[in-house]
Amino acid sequence: MMTSTELLRKISEYQFVTVELNLYLDTHPGDELARADYYYYSARLKEVMELYEAAYGPLMNFGHSPTDAGSYVDSAWPWE
Amino acid sequence: MWIYQKKLQYPVNITCPNPRMAKALMAQYGGPDSELGAAMRYLTQRFSMPDNRVKATCNDIGTEELGHWEMIGAMIYQCLRDAPLKEMEAAGLAGYYTMHGKGVYPADPNGVPFTASYIQCTGDPIADITEDMAAEQKARATYEHLMTLTDDASLLNPLRFLREREIVHFQRFGECLEILQNL
């Protein structure tokens, strides 16, 4: 199993790609290749997010992580 | 609306106290060309943009800037966290400490608090996007100045990441300007 740091790194890598593609698609919404890449990498991002959350608790608030909000409070805040 | 994700866009792990750099970093936390200014500028200009591509760009870059503001806040916090009071005083932070302790307050390195007068929304899309392009270049220049002030890799790595994001944002806003000119 990957450590939480390793999984967070994977999440950040996929997020970097999807943010880049997202901003590119904002000004080039008709680029089919970029749309396919975005679709592919957002699926990868979803996979690693689910792996992380199953092992280390929720990453998101307001119901967007399928885990209890109690453990959201307890995990380390990202500036600590 | 926005959903919070409990992670930074790029990791920040500063273990060595550095009040001198905490002070300098405030340029990007509460200064005129700060990440806070960037986020507020784009997120408020987006409403009156006449093209969906430009609305999306202002919305999404504005959102990314909020994540950058969080990174800079984390950097300032970690630079101050274990800093002895004597070192904060030597770095010129006695006034800051008096008013804010080791809290992270949106002011520039000279203590001038953030104000909405740092940003504009003219409602004129060409004027607004041109301001945004200038803002990205000013932020890039500020990051380069910050990078000349330190040789600590735990500061340089996130600063390098943030500098590169300004270059990408400038590129996207340039495309927005072209879109607007061809409407």
Ligand SMILES: [Fe+2]
């Ligand atoms: Fe930016």
